[in-house]
Amino acid sequence: MTPEEIKQAANIVECKPRLLNDNTMHYCPGCSHGVVHKLVAEVIEEMGAEHIAIAIAPVGCAVMAYNYIDIDWIEAAHGRAPAIATAAKRLNPSRLVFTYQGDGDLAAIGTAETIHAANRGENIAIIFINNGIYGMTGGQMAPTTLEGQVTSTTPYGRRVELNGYPLRITDILAGLDGTCYVTRQSVHTAPAVRKAKKAIRKAFENSMTGLGTSVVEIVSTCSSGWKLSPAKANVWMVEHMFEKYPIGDLKDTTVSKA
Amino acid sequence: MEDEVRLMKGNEAVAHAAIRYGVDGYFGYPITPQSEILETLEELMPWETTGMVVLQAESEIAAINMVYGGAATGKACMTSSSSPGISLKQEGISYIAAGKLPALIINCMRGGPGLGTIQPSQADYFQATKGGGHGDYHLIVLAPASVQEMADFVGLGFDLAFKYRTPVMMLADGIVGQMMEKVVLPPQRPRRTDEEIALQCPWAVTGRPASRKPNIMTTLELDPVAMERNNIRLQETYRLIEANETRCEEHCTEDCEYLIVAFGSVARICQKAMEEAREEGIKVGILRPITLWPFPSEEIKRLSKKVKAILVVELNAGQMIEDVRLSLEDRVPVHHYGRMGGIVMDPSDVLGALKNIIEE
Numbered sequence: 001m002t003p004e005e006i007k008q009a010a011n012i013v014e015c016k017p018r019l020l021n022d023n024t025m026h027y028c029p030g031c032s033h034g035v036v037h038k039l040v041a042e043v044i045e046e047m048g049a050e051h052i053a054i055a056i057a058p059v060g061c062a063v064m065a066y067n068y069i070d071i072d073w074i075e076a077a078h079g080r081a082p083a084i085a086t087a088a089k090r091l092n093p094s095r096l097v098f099t100y101q102g103d104g105d106l107a108a109i110g111t112a113e114t115i116h117a118a119n120r121g122e123n124i125a126i127i128f129i130n131n132g133i134y135g136m137t138g139g140q141m142a143p144t145t146l147e148g149q150v151t152s153t154t155p156y157g158r159r160v161e162l163n164g165y166p167l168r169i170t171d172i173l174a175g176l177d178g179t180c181y182v183t184r185q186s187v188h189t190a191p192a193v194r195k196a197k198k199a200i201r202k203a204f205e206n207s208m209t210g211l212g213t214s215v216v217e218i219v220s221t222c223s224s225g226w227k228l229s230p231a232k233a234n235v236w237m238v239e240h241m242f243e244k245y246p247i248g249d250l251k252d253t254t255v256s257k258a
Numbered sequence: 259m260e261d262e263v264r265l266m267k268g269n270e271a272v273a274h275a276a277i278r279y280g281v282d283g284y285f286g287y288p289i290t291p292q293s294e295i296l297e298t299l300e301e302l303m304p305w306e307t308t309g310m311v312v313l314q315a316e317s318e319i320a321a322i323n324m325v326y327g328g329a330a331t332g333k334a335c336m337t338s339s340s341s342p343g344i345s346l347k348q349e350g351i352s353y354i355a356a357g358k359l360p361a362l363i364i365n366c367m368r369g370g371p372g373l374g375t376i377q378p379s380q381a382d383y384f385q386a387t388k389g390g391g392h393g394d395y396h397l398i399v400l401a402p403a404s405v406q407e408m409a410d411f412v413g414l415g416f417d418l419a420f421k422y423r424t425p426v427m428m429l430a431d432g433i434v435g436q437m438m439e440k441v442v443l444p445p446q447r448p449r450r451t452d453e454e455i456a457l458q459c460p461w462a463v464t465g466r467p468a469s470r471k472p473n474i475m476t477t478l479e480l481d482p483v484a485m486e487r488n489n490i491r492l493q494e495t496y497r498l499i500e501a502n503e504t505r506c507e508e509h510c511t512e513d514c515e516y517l518i519v520a521f522g523s524v525a526r527i528c529q530k531a532m533e534e535a536r537e538e539g540i541k542v543g544i545l546r547p548i549t550l551w552p553f554p555s556e557e558i559k560r561l562s563k564k565v566k567a568i569l570v571v572e573l574n575a576g577q578m579i580e581d582v583r584l585s586l587e588d589r590v591p592v593h594h595y596g597r598m599g600g601i602v603m604d605p606s607d608v609l610g611a612l613k614n615i616i617e618e
Contacts, residue, residue, distance in 0.1 A: 050465070050466050050468075051465045051466060051467050051468070052465040053465055053466070054331065054463055054464070054465060056327070057476075063478060064478070066472070066474045066476060070466070070471075070472050071465075071466050071472055072463040072464065072465055072466045072472050072473045072474070073463065073472065073473075073474045073475065073476070074326075074327060074330045074463050074474075074475045074476075075474070075475060075476035075477065075478055076323070076326075076327075077323060077326075077349055077350060077353050080319070080320070080323035080326075080350070083315065083319075083320040083321075083323035083324050083327065084323050084324065084326060084327030084330070085327065086313070086320075086324055086327065087283060087285065087311075087313075087323075087324035087325070087326075087327035087328035087331075087333075087335065088327045088328065088330070088331050088463070090283070090311045090313065090328075091282055091283050091311055091328045091331055091333045091335075092331055092333075092464065092465075095464070095465050096465075112316055112317060112319075112320065113316070113319075113320050113323070116315075116316035116320065
């Protein structure tokens with residue numbers, strides 16, 4: 001078959017979401033960001049929400065997320081996305097407001113903003129990419145880096161007596177009265193991608209129904225930072241990350257409150 | 259209609275003026291000597307009248323980023339703090355300047371450095387007028403000398419912020435913030451509607467209608483050619499502001515032989531010193547910069563041609579004096595008198611400093 005024959009409508013089983021544009025992504029092969037970007041674009045498109053969506057981009061690998069998803073974006077200072085989302089939502093309550101943040105942004109420099117936005121029960125959704133490492137700056141230790149994990153600033157592995165313990169910040173957020181839905185997902189298999197998409201959709205819908213803050217952590221791969229091939233990074237994530245960051249819902253009050 | 263005259267603190271006047279101007283959002287964090295702004299807003303409950311959002315943030319850092327987020331959606335947003343808190347806000351202020359976002363930041367200055375004191379000071383002049391945060395940027399800096407000006411500069415500040423798409427700082431101090439005076443409050447204006455904001459701020463991040471491309475508020479530009487272009491655009495705006503928005507006030511400068519340059523509350527103290535000097539036959543005039551950036555260099559230059567010496571009086575070790583000297587290119591002797599650490603000079607101190615210059 002020629003490429004033209006393959007591209008016929010009858011052969012198309014799945015399309016790239018309309019809101020995901022044709023810009024070449026800067027993400028490394030095997031990185032989870034591309035899949036999560038696609039899910040965010042798909043959910044907004046399916047909700048018909050692009051005219052009300054206000055997204056807040058972080059500092060980190062997703063700093064240029066606005067180059068790929070054709071909605072309105074505000075690019076935040078490092079860690080401050082939840083504060084920015086707080087004001088965007090309070091001043092524009094009819095809007096779907098969400099942040100897209102990595103572990104360094106959300107759980108290190110932005111810990112105060114994250115916890116207090118969630119504790120106030122801001123009606124925002126937080127998409128939290130946890131790959132256990134600072135990807136953008138070259139693979140330094142993150143608060144979520146596993147014990148013993150080698151990074152460029154822990155060349156002999158993370159030592160708890162020096163660097164403390166891997167931070168399960170999502171568990172902390174689940175314990176706050178302001179959050180309504182806190183879940184931990186991944187995107188390494190087709191079933192996982194489908195579940196992650198449902199979680200993102202639920203979080204976005206919660207932003208519009210005023211039940212409080214929703215947090216969707218995506219345990220992710222960083223094949224470049226971990227210095228593994230994309231396939232091996234998926235295996236390493238399942239074998240090591242999932243033990244510390246188990247997949248599943250941590251909290252869901254939306255059913256009883258609704 | 260008769261003016262509504264009220265007696266209140268400068269900080270309280272800011273809160274009233276903000277509601278009446280139709281401000282959309284105030285985000286603050288307690289710090290002496292400016293906490294009355296947040297307290298008064300919470301007491302007045304404007305969310306029930308104009309719909310204004312008032313929020314006590316978890317930190318000054320969060321508060322300034324809330325201003326950044328709100329301003330990015332086209333809303334009129336403000337924050338206030340005092341010196342140590344303003345230092346914390348500098349990163350966010352740099353982002354707001356880089357994003358060409360309108361916003362009002364109030365610094366009710368106290369003595370420093372460090373945690374310093376809660377007493378008044380003017381030691382943040384450099385920080386306010388030279389940028390403050392990282393990168394080449396300026397704020398329009400308004401220096402109120404009365405409770406009336408603290409109220410008036412809320413409206414003026416937002417008008418300038420939206421006209422030039424730039425953050426504006428009201429550089430007050432613990433004296434004007436805390437003292438009570440008569441004030442005429444502005445009339446109540448409605449907040450802008452979403453339609454009005456869309457017209458005034460086509461760049462606003464509000465959700466993307468099918469009719470336009472995405473609005474993206476970012477301060478990141480990795481292409482150095484494009485980043486230099488962004489900087490040039492900012493500088494062009496600053497030249498425009500310098501040409502159109504320099505403000506100052508003169509007292510008794512027609513016949514003066516000595517000129518005092520002072521801003522904010524210190525200009526009020528110097529006015530008393532000037533009156534006492536004139537009773538003794540010393541012809542003194544005052545120039546009070548109202549905008550500290552842009553600085554009234556031309557006006558000072560003009561007056562310098564007829565005076566024997568200039569005395570710059572400040573509540574710091576000598577900061578505005580540098581801008582006075584730059585204005586004059588050292589053609590006239592320029593002296594400084596200042597107190598620091600929260601100590602405020604008396605009119606007699608200023609008169610004494612003036613007499614020392616005359617005797618030299």
